[in-house]
Amino acid sequence: MPAIRPLPDLLISQIAAGEVVERPASVVKELLENSIDAGARNISVQLLEGGVRQIRIVDDGGGIPKEELPLALARHATSKIASLEDLESVASLGFRGEALASIAAVARLTLVSRIGEAPHAWRIGPGQEAAPAALGGGTVIEVDDLYFNTPARRKFLKSAHTEFAHCEEAVRRIALAHPQVAFQLQHNGRTTLHLAAGDAARRVADVLGAEFAEQSRNVGAAAGSLRLGGFAALPAYSRARADAQYFFVNGRFVRDKLLGHAVREAYADILHGQRHPAYALFLEIDPRGVDVNVHPAKIEVRFRDGSAVHQFVFHALQRALAAPLSQAAAAPAAVPAGLTFPAAAPQQHALAVAQPVAAYYDFVRQAAAQPMPAAEAGSPPPLGFALAQLHGVYILAQNASGLVLVDMHAAHERILYEKLKTALDGRPAVQPLLVPVVLSASGEETAAVEEHADTLFALGFEIAAAGPRELVVRAVPALLAHGRIPDLVRALLADLEKFGASRAAAEQRNELLATMACHGAVRAHRMLSLPEMNALLRQMEATERADQCNHGRPTWTQLSMDELDRLFLRGR
Secondary structure, three states: OOOOOOOOHHHHHHHHHHHHOOOHHHHHHHHHHHHHHOOOOEEEEEEEHHHOOEEEEEEOOOOOOHHHHHHHOOOOOOOOOOOHHHHHOOOOOOOOOOHHHHHHHHOEEEEEEEOOOOOOEEEEOOOOOOEEEOOOOEEEEEEEOOOOOOHHHHOOOOOHHHHHHHHHHHHHHHHHHOOOOEEEEEEOOEEEEEEOOOOHHHHHHHHHOHHHHHOEEEEEEEEOOEEEEEEEEOHHHOEOOOOOEEEEEOOEEOOOHHHHHHHHHHHOOOOOOOOEOOEEEEEEOOHHHEEOOOOOOOOOOEEOOHHHHHHHHHHHHHHHHHOOHHHHHOOOOOOOOOOOOOOOOHHHHOOOOOOOHHHHHHHHHHHOOOOOOOOOOOOOOOOOEEEEEEOOOEEEEEOOOEEEEEEHHHHHHHHHHHHHHHHOOOOOOEEEEEEEEEEEOOHHHHHHHHHOHHHHHHOOOEEEEEEOOEEEEEEEEHHHOOOOHHHHHHHHHHHHHHHOOOOHHHHHHHHHHHHHHHHHOOOOOOOOOHHHHHHHHHHHHHOOOOOEOOOOOEOEEEEEHHHHHHHOOOOO
16 A cells, blocks of 8 residues: 555645535635625626636625735635634634635636725735735636646536536525625626615516516514525416525525425425425524534535424415415515514424314315405405406406406315314324234334324324334324325324424325315306305405415416506507
């Protein structure tokens, strides 16, 4: 074996670059984060050939003093942390002090910077002395010929068009999290993105499009040190790919399995099939409650209390998506700043089935098409008032904006479904098993049964350890008695162990309730009177998740007067 010897400094930096600098977009991300940390309010990104030939970042931040410029290019030199305590509560985007050194190891890097009181700027590059330069203020970093000295890495890069697309996405992500900063992006001399400084709502519309902004709900919740804000698109704006999903933790874009699961669960009751939700969500948490130092590119995080974060995000997003039309219409246009979000009581996670299944069909029949009081005078309702019925399928209504079209079966289906869920409170009906089910289990599953015994009982399960690697199931919820019990129990225990409360059993119950509501709702081609149609509209306005039926389809749509005028060429 060769003798053990220390690695050369350049090779150490090139190894670090392999972790930090995956492609030009990685360089753009690191440099933009440095600009944000420096207090920049205007940032220009100029790229040549997808960033492979050149990346030039210009900002108006605080700049770097002359004496600190050599340290800026040194490995593990930073102004953002000085102790372990600082690392455990880091609030800046960058903090490791390795980005510039890593970039300089695989590209030709030049840094020009000027602090406010300095008579002029200073220029420096790797291995160079600082020299005077001209610059009004802030910092300019040029990165030329990426991977010029590591041709094997350069071969892994894609076309200039593909690499630019990744760079553009990196800019969009950071721009979403920092609406107070103006951004400009140029590629080969052509401006492709220009974002003026503004508020969160304007930035989301500029980056994700006006249609996303129109089809999304505001999210605003707070509990203790946790705050969640942003925008979540309604299922009508769902996507075939997960290409419009942005989650930020303390201003940092992350891909986190726990947060992703919380979002999927919040959408589970309104988005079905293979569609993907769209959202831009911003979680603020005490920096001491999240570890951002678990991934070289800082794109993954670890929460100190993952279960609490999961439940908070799930409930906050579910509440925003479930808001009745009457509340959504009155919601402010910006992200709420101080909305209090109470912690959910443990009882809210229990299943709620207290009567035999047959009794619910009577409930459905009694609930179908029950008239409700008309809206109060002087307060025009969001869905307006019914005008007529089209082919026994759609309700035509007039509201303050124009024409409303309602799919009466889909709308009533959602109303009944929510009523059924609300009516079912308490511990579910339990079905004792004539022959108990015995299944092998891991040590973690056995421990989960003991730790979550109360929750399992509330859910309608009677499970006990029959040995160190064996479980016995003696009773299950009556609605699930005919399911695959071993698979259900294992999924339930895995869910409990990971997130602290299960949604698996509730989802199966909700599938049954959705089927019952579908059969109980008014059918197509049934003629309704005007009072019945207006009653349905008022019920929709008071019902959670009334924008979609149980299968994720929209229940209504709006045609504004401007849209109607354009259809008939009025004013031309």
